[in-house]
Amino acid sequence: MTAFTQEYFTPFLLLLGGTVRHVGLLNACLILWLLWLSLKARISLNRSGLRRNDYRDTYLVRGAAFLLLERRKEVVMGMRKLISLFLVCGIFFLSGCAVFRRAEQVDMLELENKELRKQLKQLQKAKDAEVARVVQTQEKELQDLEKAKLVLEEQLKREIGEYKAKLEMTERGLVITFLSEIFFNSGKDIILDTGKEALNKVADVLNGDVPDSFVAVEGHTDNDPIKYSGWKSNWELSAARALAVVHYFIKDCRVKPQRLSAVGYGEYKPVALNDTLANKQLNRRVEIIILPSQIKKIKGK
Numbered sequence: 389m390t391a392f393t394q395e396y397f398t399p400f401l402l403l404l405g406g407t408v409r410h411v412g413l414l415n416a417c418l419i420l421w422l423l424w425l426s427l428k429a430r431i432s433l434n435r436s437g438l439r440r441n442d443y444r445d446t447y448l449v450r451g452a453a454f455l456l457l458e459r460r461k462e463v464v465m466g467m468r469k470l471i472s473l474f475l476v477c478g479i480f481f482l483s484g485c486a487v488f489r490r491a492e493q494v495d496m497l498e499l500e501n502k503e504l505r506k507q508l509k510q511l512q513k514a515k516d517a518e519v520a521r522v523v524q525t526q527e528k529e530l531q532d533l534e535k536a537k538l539v540l541e542e543q544l545k546r547e548i549g550e551y552k553a554k555l556e557m558t559e560r561g562l563v564i565t566f567l568s569e570i571f572f573n574s575g576k577d578i579i580l581d582t583g584k585e586a587l588n589k590v591a592d593v594l595n596g597d598v599p600d601s602f603v604a605v606e607g608h609t610d611n612d613p614i615k616y617s618g619w620k621s622n623w624e625l626s627a628a629r630a631l632a633v634v635h636y637f638i639k640d641c642r643v644k645p646q647r648l649s650a651v652g653y654g655e656y657k658p659v660a661l662n663d664t665l666a667n668k669q670l671n672r673r674v675e676i677i678i679l680p681s682q683i684k685k686i687k688g689k
Contacts, residue, residue: 529601529680533562536597536678540564543589553586561601561679564590568609568629568672575617577628579636587633590676591641598678603637604649605630606675610668611655627652633674 537555540562547553547570554565571583579587594603607626619625630650637643660667 526680532598533557533678533680536593537562539593539597540590544586547586560677562677564676566674567669568674571633571674572629575619575625577625577632579632584636587636588641591637591643594643594678595641602647602679603643604651604677604679605633606677607652608657608671608673608675609655610671611662612668622654623652626654629674
C-alpha cells in the first residue's frame with residue numbers, strides 16, 4: 389500500500405461515504421475497498437512493535453465500519469446492485485460466447501451444404517451423361533435389330549411365305565417364330581434338315597449383324613397329352629426341343645454359349661385356342677428372341 393493511498397484516498401472514501409446519502413452502490417464499493425485494506429493492513433508485529441501507520445490504518449477501518457453500520461440499508465441495496473451488475477455482465481458475456489459459437493456452427497454448416505450441393509451437382513452431371521450414353525447405345529442396338537429383321541425377312545422369305553415362320557418386333561426384342569414341323573417330327577427333339585437350314589440363316593444374322601445380343605430359345609406345345617413318344621409331359625418335350633436348338637447354335641453355328649438360354653413352356657403359353665387342328669399347329673412352335681444386350685443390362689439393374 390502506498391503512502392498516497394493511506395494518506396488521501398482512504399479518508400476521501402470515508403468522507404464521501406459518510407456525506408453522500410442514498411448512494412448505496414458507492415457504499416458497497418467502499419466496503420470492498422475496506423475489506424481489501426484490512427487484509428493489507430500492516431498490523432503484524434516486527435522488532436519494534438506496531439508502527440504508527442498501522443495504528444492509523446486500524447482506526448480508519450474501525451471508523452469506516454461504524455459509519456457503514458449506520459448506512460447498512462443503503463449498503464445492502466448497493467451490494468445487491470453491484471451483484472446484479474456483475475450478473476448482468478456475466479450473462480452478456482456468456483450470451484456473447486454462445487452467439488459466437490452458434491455463428492461458427494452456422495458457418496460450418498453452410499460450408500458443408502455448399503460442398504454437398506457441389507457433389508450432388510457432379511453426381512447429377514455424371515448420371516445424365518450415363519443416361520445419355522445408355523440411350524444412345526440402346527437406340528443403336530434397336531437400329532441393329534431393325535436391320536437384322538430386314539435381313540431375316542429376305543433370307544426366310546420362303547418360310548414366311550409358307551406361313552411356317554414369322555418375324556415381329558416386340559417389347560422383348562426381335563421374335564422369330566417357327567412352327568415345330570419345320571424342325572421336328574411329332575413327339576421328337578431331333579432337328580430335321582429343313583430346320584437346320586433355317587437355323588443356319590438365323591445364326592448368320594446372330595453372328596454377323598447382332599453379335600453382342602442375347603438370344604433366348606423357347607419351346608411350346610399344344611395341349612394334347614403325351615401317349616407314345618416316351619416323354620413324361622409336354623414340359624419335357626418343349627424343354628428338350630429348346631435345348632436342341634441351343635446345342636445346334638453352339639456346336640454347328642458357333643454362337644457363343646454365354647449369349648444363349650433355353651426354356652420350355654409346354655402347353656401353358658398358347659397363341660391360339662387348342663380347339664382346332666390349325667390352332668394346335670400354331671401352338672406347337674419354337675421362338676427365338678433376339679434381345680439387345682443393353683436392354684437386358686438395364687432390366688437387370
